[in-house]
Amino acid sequence: xxxxxxxxxxxxxxxxxxxxxxxxxxxxxxxxxxxxxxxxxxxxxxxxxxxxxxxxxxxxxxxxxxxxxxxxxxxxxxxxxxxxxxxxxxxxxxxxxxxxxxxxxxxxxxxxxxxxxxxxxxxxxxxxxxxxxxxxxxxxxxxxxxxxxxxxxxxxxxxxxxxxxxxxxxxxxxxxxxxxxxxxxxxxxxxxxxxxxxxxxxxxxxxxxx
Amino acid sequence: xxxxxxxxxxxxxxxxxxxxxxxxxxxxxxxxxxxxxxxxxxxxxxxxxxxxxxxxxxxxxxxxxxxxxxxxxxxxxxxxxxxxxxxxxxxxxxxxxxxxxxxxxxxxxxxxxxxxxxxxxxxxxxxxxxxxxx
Amino acid sequence: xxxxxxxxxxxxxxxxxxxxxxxxxxxxxxxxxxxxxxxxxxxxxxxxxxxxxxxxxxxxxxxxxxxxxxxxxxxxxxxxxxxxxxxxxxxxxxxxxxxxxxxxxxxxxxxxxxxxxxxxxxxxxxxxxxxxxxxxxxxxxxxxxxxxxxxxxxxxxxxxxxxxxxxxxxxxxxxxxxxxxxxxxxxxxxxxxxxxxxxxxxxxxxxxxxxxxxxxxxxxxxxxxxxxxxxxxxxxxxxxxxxxxxxxxxxxxxxxxxxxxxxxxxxxxxxxxxxxxxxxxxxxxxxxxxxxxxxxxxxxxxxxxxxxxxxxxxxxxxxxxxxxxxxx
Numbered sequence: 001x002x003x004x005x006x007x008x009x010x011x012x013x014x015x016x017x018x019x020x021x022x023x024x025x026x027x028x029x030x031x032x033x034x035x036x037x038x039x040x041x042x043x044x045x046x047x048x049x050x051x052x053x054x055x056x057x058x059x060x061x062x063x064x065x066x067x068x069x070x071x072x073x074x075x076x077x078x079x080x081x082x083x084x085x086x087x088x089x090x091x092x093x094x095x096x097x098x099x100x101x102x103x104x105x106x107x108x109x110x111x112x113x114x115x116x117x118x119x120x121x122x123x124x125x126x127x128x129x130x131x132x133x134x135x136x137x138x139x140x141x142x143x144x145x146x147x148x149x150x151x152x153x154x155x156x157x158x159x160x161x162x163x164x165x166x167x168x169x170x171x172x173x174x175x176x177x178x179x180x181x182x183x184x185x186x187x188x189x190x191x192x193x194x195x196x197x198x199x200x201x202x203x204x205x206x207x208x209x210x
Numbered sequence: 211x212x213x214x215x216x217x218x219x220x221x222x223x224x225x226x227x228x229x230x231x232x233x234x235x236x237x238x239x240x241x242x243x244x245x246x247x248x249x250x251x252x253x254x255x256x257x258x259x260x261x262x263x264x265x266x267x268x269x270x271x272x273x274x275x276x277x278x279x280x281x282x283x284x285x286x287x288x289x290x291x292x293x294x295x296x297x298x299x300x301x302x303x304x305x306x307x308x309x310x311x312x313x314x315x316x317x318x319x320x321x322x323x324x325x326x327x328x329x330x331x332x333x334x335x336x337x338x339x340x341x342x343x344x
Numbered sequence: 345x346x347x348x349x350x351x352x353x354x355x356x357x358x359x360x361x362x363x364x365x366x367x368x369x370x371x372x373x374x375x376x377x378x379x380x381x382x383x384x385x386x387x388x389x390x391x392x393x394x395x396x397x398x399x400x401x402x403x404x405x406x407x408x409x410x411x412x413x414x415x416x417x418x419x420x421x422x423x424x425x426x427x428x429x430x431x432x433x434x435x436x437x438x439x440x441x442x443x444x445x446x447x448x449x450x451x452x453x454x455x456x457x458x459x460x461x462x463x464x465x466x467x468x469x470x471x472x473x474x475x476x477x478x479x480x481x482x483x484x485x486x487x488x489x490x491x492x493x494x495x496x497x498x499x500x501x502x503x504x505x506x507x508x509x510x511x512x513x514x515x516x517x518x519x520x521x522x523x524x525x526x527x528x529x530x531x532x533x534x535x536x537x538x539x540x541x542x543x544x545x546x547x548x549x550x551x552x553x554x555x556x557x558x559x560x561x562x563x564x565x566x567x568x569x570x571x572x573x574x575x576x577x578x579x580x581x582x583x584x585x586x587x588x589x590x591x592x593x594x595x596x597x598x599x600x601x602x603x604x605x606x607x608x609x610x611x612x613x614x615x616x617x618x619x620x621x622x623x624x625x626x627x628x629x630x631x632x633x634x635x636x637x638x639x640x641x642x643x644x645x646x647x648x649x650x651x652x653x654x655x656x657x658x659x660x661x662x663x664x665x666x667x668x669x670x671x672x
Contacts, residue, residue, distance in 0.1 A: 100356055113227045121228035124235050156239040164232065261378040261405075301474025302591075308567075317377070319384045322472075326384055328377055339560030339573050340552055343583040343617060344544035 024060065024068055028075045031056035035080035050162040053080070054102065054126050058119050058170040059177065066107045073099050093141055094134050101133025102126040119174060120167030127163030131155045253314060253331035255293050257286055260324045269293070269312075269329060279323030286327055293327055295320060374401050380408045381416060381519050383543030389530055390537040390553070400533035404526035404540070411522040414440055417463060417513050428463060428511050433502035441503060444496055447517050447628060451493040454632035454644060459604035461495045463511025468607075471600045476591040478598065484607030491604055520582060520627025523547040527623075540623075544588075546581040547623040556669070562587075564614035564656050571615075571662070572654065575669045580623035584630040585615035603635050612637030617654040618645070619669065625651065638663050 035053040053076050061069035077099045081087040105125045109117055135152070221229065257265040257277050265275050267288060274296075275286040282299030294310035298320050305320035311329060319326035374397040375388040387404050389397040414437065416422045423440045436444075450458045464487035468479040479487075490507030497504050505512065514521075523542045527549060530538045537550040539557065548557050556575035563569035564585050574581060586609065590599035603610040616634040620626035629651060633641035638657045645653040645665045655663040664670065 104353060104356070109227075109231075116225055117227045117231075118225040120224060121231040124228075124231050128235060128238075153239070153242040153245075156235075156242050160235050160239045163235070167228075258377065302472070317384060317386070319379075321379065321382060321384070324379050326377065326379065330375075339558040339570065341539055341541050341546050341557065341581075342544065342560045342562060342570075343546050343581045344562035344585065344588070 020064055024064060024071060027056045027060045027068070027072050028079070031072050031076035032079040032083065035076050036083050039080070039084050039086075051127060051130060051166060052169075054123065054130075055166050055170045055173060057103070058106070058123055058126070058166070059173055061106060061110055061122065062119060062170075062174055063177065066110060069106060069110075070103055073103050090141065093137050097133040097137030098130035099133070101136070102129035105129035118167070119170040120164060123167030123170055124160070124163035127159035127166065128156070131159045253329060255286075255288055256328045256330055258326050258328070269331075277325050279320070279325045281323045284320050284323050284325040286325075293318065293329065295325075295327065298323055298325070372397070374398050376401050376405065378405055378408075380405070381412050381522060381542070382418065383519060385523075385543070386539075386541045387526065387530075388539045388541075389535045391535060396534060400530050400535045400538075403533060404529045407529045408522045408526045408542075411518070411525060415443070415514050415518045415522070417515075424512050424514060427503060427505065430504075431508075433497075433499065433504040435501050436503045438501070441498055441501070443514065443517065443521050443624075444503065444512075445498055446521075446624060447514065448493060448496065448498075450517070450625075450628040450632055453648075454629075454636060456492050456604055457635035457640075458516060458628055458632035459491055459495075460512055460514060460516070461491045461505070461510035462602055462604060463513035464509055465602050465604075465607045466513060466515075466600075467511065469598070469600075469602075471589050471591065471598070476598065478593060479607070488604070488607050516631040517624055517628045519543065519545045520547075520580065520623035520625070523580070523623040542623075544583055545623055545627055548576060548579060548581075551577050561617050561654065562615070565660070571656070572670065574617075574619060574654075576619060579619055579621055580626045581617065581619050582623060582626035582630045583615055583617040584634045586613070587615070601631060601634050610635040610637075612658055613641070614656040614658060614660065616641065616656075619652045621650050629653070 031053045034056065038049055038052055054073075057069050057072045057076070060072040077092070077095050078087070081089075081092045081095065086092050103126075106122050106129065109122060109125050113121075131152075135155070224232070253269040255265070255267050255269050256263060257267075257275055259277050259279050264277050265286075267273050267275070269288060270291055271288065272290070273288045275288070277284045277286060279299075284298045284300075284305070285296040287294055287296045292310040292312035293316075295305040295308075295318055298305050300320050300322035302322075305318055305323075305325075308318055311318055311327075314329050314331050316329050317326060372392060372394055373388055373390045374394065375386065377384060377386045379385070385405070385408060387401050389401050391397050412422075413419060414423050417424055417428070419425060423434075423436050427434050427436065444460065447458070447460045451460065465479075465484065468477075468483055468487055470476050487509055489509045490505075491510060495506045495510045496512060497506060519542045523540045523545055524547060526540055527538070527547045530540075530549060535549060537552065538548070540547045544562070546559060551557065556577045559574045559576050559581045560570040561572050561574065561581075561583060562585065563571045564587050567587075584601055586597060586599035586601065588600065590597050590609075592598070597609075599609045601610050602608065613634045616630050618626040618630045618633065620629065629645070629648075630653075633645060633653060633655065636644060638655050638661075641655060642653070642663055642665060645651055652665045652668045654665075654668055657663065
């Protein structure tokens with residue numbers, strides 16, 4: 001099953017874990033960079049963001065599992081806000097609410113349809129979750145006003161478009177990543193959806209436990 | 211055509227669950243437009259003579275309304291999402307001078323001619339107060 | 345493995361539940377408007393039972409219309425109109441008598457600044473017509489004869505005027521009283537949250553979904569501005585201002601709140617807002633304070649329990665009594 005059989009099992013295990021850590025750190029760093037880049041982009045409508053950073057979250061999810069998704073997203077939001085200087089500002093709360101809701105939905109879907117769901121589906125759910133979380137926070141913390149609800153259709157339409165785009169880009173990125181030697185541990189994915197990463201992950205866990 | 215074919219093949223390669231999610235999210239997004247359009251046009255202008263409701267028209271459609279009161283005819287104009295009293299037979303014309311109103315709960319009244327105009331519906335702007343003492 | 349996300353999810357759900365509980369769903373309401381006592385009256389009742397609210401609001405309007413028939417000076421067969429045309433003592437209902445004696449009480453409290461017999465003076469100025477005029481001193485002097493506290497005499501069920509110049513006009517107190525009575529009707533019907541806005545005389549029941557009512561006070565010189573916002577629960581707020589009904593002649597503003605000692609519009613304030621337990625008291629005291637001016641008026645308000653006030657002086661200064669429910 002493993003690509004590199006020249007290593008001993010122990011070496012292989014620790015190598016895989018190290019690779020995983022390094023890749024995760026890379027994902028987080030990239031996510032923060034993309035997040036910051038997006039914040040800095042001129043934006044005509046304050047709340048509409050494509051959420052490009054979520055691409056990294058989705059890649060992490062499909063290569064390393066649910067925990068990786070949460071790690072990348074939470075670190076991205078906190079790190080990104082720290083960098084932009086909006087930590088604990090209303091904008092941060094919006095990001096956090098959106099991020100948490102998105103992660104929740106994506107993890108649930110990923111867990112429920114482990115091998116049959118692809119990045120586009122996960123990304124769409126993430127985009128919708130993000131909108132729901134943001135609106136909820138906005139309603140609870142910032143403005144309590146019915147005109148907020150009138151924006152919902154526009155938010156949803158935007159989420160539909162950005163979610164699809166992010167999903168496609170994620171899929172593309174995953175296909176490229178998978179060819180890289182670092183991802184040897186991750187099997188040729190996607191044909192039966194990219195869920196195999198979790199197999200390797202659970203194997204690592206088994207090894208850790210044994 | 212080529213684009214359409216590419217789209218078709220992309221759709222075919224999409225996992226079934228993804229297709230399902232994409233369809234559902236599409237339906238929700240476009241369905242929500244239909245749902246909320248009603249909310250947006252929910253604001254209406256009510257024109258009363260005494261305690262009798264004479265007109266109830268949408269605020270976002272321009273119209274010219276004539277209301278008969280004890281002194282004569284008061285003309286109310288709905289234009290550009292706002293309402294004003296255009297002319298009135300009353301002596302001091304306070305109602306005409308008070309200008310246009312556009313927000314829910316706003317009122318213009320011509321007390322001498324017993325005509326008043328009210329914007330009703332879902333509140334569309336935060337006033338910072340519930341009632342005005344004047 | 346996987347325990348921490350679950351914990352996070354549980355925490356989020358908990359936060360959402362708490363947030364949800366802290367903001368109860370908004371209840372339904374019934375709101376209607378009618379012209380009563382020469383002003384626009386808007387009654388809004390909040391609650392779950394739409395039918396109950398509807399019948400309560402209908403009842404409240406009916407009560408105000410009943411009082412209009414009793415107290416209006418514009419209706420020739422109202423009790424007040426009959427009193428103004430009678431030559432001798434007239435038998436009036438207990439309700440009208442109670443209102444007049446309450447007015448007399450405020451007149452004494454304010455040293456005559458509040459006056460119910462100014463109907464004659466008002467008729468001279470004709471502020472509400474298209475041809476307002478400035479009466480001569482002689483005319484005003486004549487109209488003021490016999491005025492002052494005690495000019496309306498109540499003996500048992502009989503009411504009389506001290507002199508024929510005393511033309512009773514309850515404008516300074518009737519709106520507030522009517523709002524109070526309508527409020528009672530709503531309360532009796534079981535309404536726990538409602539507002540009555542009688543041309544800016546505001547009477548309130550309860551709270552606005554758990555929060556105090558936010559009452560915006562009109563800026564006396566900028567029509568589209570709010571001076572301050574007060575937070576009020578279960579009380580009444582009344583504002584008297586020189587901007588409500590007025591005309592200008594040679595740069596001088598002549599408005600509808602007259603000083604009973606001169607017969608001219610009172611000059612010391614731009615507007616006075618009173619917060620009191622009932623709209624009748626607030627209405628009377630707003631007029632009284634306006635006439636007395638900032639100094640004497642504020643002293644009067646500070647001396648009364650459960651009464652607070654906000655005064656905009658003639659030069660635009662903002663004064664407030666010590667316990668005003670101010671909200672920045």
